Amino acid sequence: MDAHQEFKSVCDILSVSRQVTVLTGAGISAESGIPTFRGKEGLWKKYRAEELATPTAFIEDPKLVWEWYDWRRGIIGAKKPNPGHDVLAAWEGLFPHFALITQNIDGLHQNAGSKNVIELHGNIWKQRCIEEQTINENHDIPLREIPPHCPLCGALLRPHVVWFGESLDGSVLQRSFLLSSNCDVMLVVGTSAVVQPAASLPLSAAEAGAKIIEINPDPTPLTAHADFSFRAKSGELLPFLDAELRKQLQKRE
Numbered sequence: 001m002d003a004h005q006e007f008k009s010v011c012d013i014l015s016v017s018r019q020v021t022v023l024t025g026a027g028i029s030a031e032s033g034i035p036t037f038r039g040k041e042g043l044w045k046k047y048r049a050e051e052l053a054t055p056t057a058f059i060e061d062p063k064l065v066w067e068w069y070d071w072r073r074g075i076i077g078a079k080k081p082n083p084g085h086d087v088l089a090a091w092e093g094l095f096p097h098f099a100l101i102t103q104n105i106d107g108l109h110q111n112a113g114s115k116n117v118i119e120l121h122g123n124i125w126k127q128r129c130i131e132e133q134t135i136n137e138n139h140d141i142p143l144r145e146i147p148p149h150c151p152l153c154g155a156l157l158r159p160h161v162v163w164f165g166e167s168l169d170g171s172v173l174q175r176s177f178l179l180s181s182n183c184d185v186m187l188v189v190g191t192s193a194v195v196q197p198a199a200s201l202p203l204s205a206a207e208a209g210a211k212i213i214e215i216n217p218d219p220t221p222l223t224a225h226a227d228f229s230f231r232a233k234s235g236e237l238l239p240f241l242d243a244e245l246r247k248q249l250q251k252r253e
């Protein structure tokens with residue numbers, strides 16, 4: 001099958017799908033100007049994850065960790081969703097059942113209009129009290145206090161994100177596996193598919209019989225398991241896919 005035929009087949013499959021589940025990674029925000037983690041310009045190439053994104057790093061030097069998050073918030077806060085985010089936001093209303101699971105903490109899916117976003121790794125705009133575990137949202141750029149403290153009890157606040165060595169929220173994970181193993185199609189966009197447990201979600205979908213569609217300029221460990229794998233940028237391919245899909249759906253009306 002050539003790329004054009006594959007594209008047509010994917011539209012055919014999507015046009016009759018009842019449950020579509022999408023997993024996104026840093027690549028979907030790349031065209032918005034947010035650096036990914038791996039790859040040539042990746043964030044983990046410039047910074048040692050264990051010095052900044054671990055519970056130990058935070059205990060040892062909360063100020064340094066918060067300065068790094070403050071810097072990242074400054075970069076992310078100036079960025080806008082791209083057409084890839086826009087399409088996924090619009091798809092919430094297009095399929096009988098639609099789920100969007102993201103590894104991203106940038107909030108760009110919500111800024112694009114997605115209402116139900118399952119955030120596997122947390123959200124950079126949220127802070128959590130290390131004593132009481134209360135969560136609040138804060139969009140200050142720069143932060144007024146580094147490190148920030150809980151307005152209720154005065155304890156340290158930490159970024160509400162998952163760090164290396166930490167477990168994901170059990171209920172979020174359980175819901176994500178359920179939505180993956182019960183979908184007709186799983187679309188996997190802009191992830192290197194190497195970080196667990198997120199990388200297992202498409203595999204559980206494939207095992208349960210879903211079609212797996214990958215969009216990524218580079219091959220990943222998931223590529224061999226995907227029914228379709230497009231070597232493309234999501235901000236370019238998703239709008240094409242959306243336009244073609246809507247044509248097909250209109251023909252059927």
Ligand code: OAD
Pocket residue numbers: 024025026027028030031036037038039042053103104121162163164189190191192193194195215216217218220232233234235
């Ligand atoms: P990575 O940086 O590992 O991978 C980004 C992927 O996006 C790569 O496979 C790129 O080829 C692809 N990509 C780049 N530009 C793209 C574009 N325009 N369109 C589509 N794809 C593009 O990011 P993730 O897979 O999201 O976790 O990383 C997973 C987790 O690793 C992150 O959530 C983070 C990190 O450690 C935590 O911080 C807990």
